[in-house]
Amino acid sequence: MRFLPLFTALVAATPVFAIDDYKLGPDSQPQDVPHGEVKKAVFDHSQIFPGTTRDYWVYxxxxxxxxKPACLMVFFDGGGYQKPNGGTRATVVFDNLIAKKDMPVTIGVFVQPGIFKATEPPAKDRPNRSFEYDSLGDANARFVLEELLPEATKGLNITPDPNGHAIAGASSGGIAAFTVAWEKPEAFRKVVSWIGSFTNIRGGYVYPSLIRKSKDAPKPLRVFLQDGSNDLDNLHGNWPLSSQDMAAALKFAGYDYKFEFGDGGHSGKHGASIFPDTLRWLWRDWPKQ
Incomplete structure (x- = not known):
């Protein structure tokens, strides 16, 4: 009992950090730098996902x-990323890092998943997100490359170098980003996947095995993964374990990858807090402009 006052004092002096206690740094705050322009449009004539419509934004x-050819970065679930006051503040980070030449001049395309519009009340719009994002195969990659980008980037000078093309997303958008690059490395070679759903929603748990089997001929990808120890654990799988399995497979097969593992849950807080440094890592060897 004589140690209790000392123990109490030590506990009182020890800082307590909450789960997901991640903050945005100065590179995610508006600064006195040139600001890019964002325009919104609607894509409603897909042949690959017929009947769907979706909003998209171009930065x-x-x-x-x-x-001069610009680089390109595509974001799935793009509605939140392109908002200057949104969680990731991607366009703010782009403004700041491009001004510092910490990343190249980059066109951003932020696209929402498709929805089937309700024909009459009281019916509601039906989402197509899981089918588009969680499915394996090249359908979503073909949608991006054959349908979306020719319209979204029309008139813009985009580098043809696939090393200048990045793709990003979170959760189901995170596995979707990886799938696009995995299926089409001739078009996308940089991936950012936050809290990626590499679980058994629609078969995504197979990726660690596929990556390991590519060891003798690895795909030319650079992959950034982020997850947290308090991410989801449900009937589809365990997100923290799946992300660790992905990271271990990428290491085993000799891929250029980085894995940030924190204590967060299924949210974008951690990914947003490290987004500026993620971009620096992603573009670290791109020629300065």
Whole structure:
């Protein structure tokens, strides 16, 4: 009992951190730098996902010069990423890092998953997100490459170098981003996957095995993974274990990868807090412009 006051004092002096206690840093705050322009549009004529409609946004940095090819980065579930006051504040981070030349001049395409519009009340719109994002195969990759990007980037000078093309997403969007690059490395070679759903929603748990089997001929991908120890654990699988399995497979097969594992849950807080450094890592060897 004589140690109780000392123990109490030590506990009182020890800082207590909550789960998901991640904050946005200065690179995620608006600064006195040139600001890019964001335009919204609707894509409603897909042949690959017929009957769907979706919003998308295109960010063009102030430094974009039509005479010089720009890099490209696509975001799934893009509605939140492109908001200057949203969780990730991607366009704010782009503004700041492009101004510092910490990343190249990059066009951002932020696309929502498809929905089937309700024909009459009281019916509601029906989402197509899981089918598009969680499914294996090349359907979503073909949608991005054959349908969305030709329209979204029309008139813009995008580098043809696949090393200048990145794709990102969270949760089901995270596995979707990986799937696009895995299926089409000739088009996308940089991946950012936050809290990716590499579980058995629609078969995504097979990726660690596929990655390991590619050891003798690894795909030319650079992959950034993020997850947290308090992520989901449900009938589809355990997200923290699945992400660790992905990271172990990428290491085994010799891929260029980075894995940030924190204590967060199924949220974008951790990914958003490290997004500026994620981009620096992703573009670390791209020529300065």
């Amino acid at each position: 063009v940095p102030k430094q974009y010069d039509p005479a």
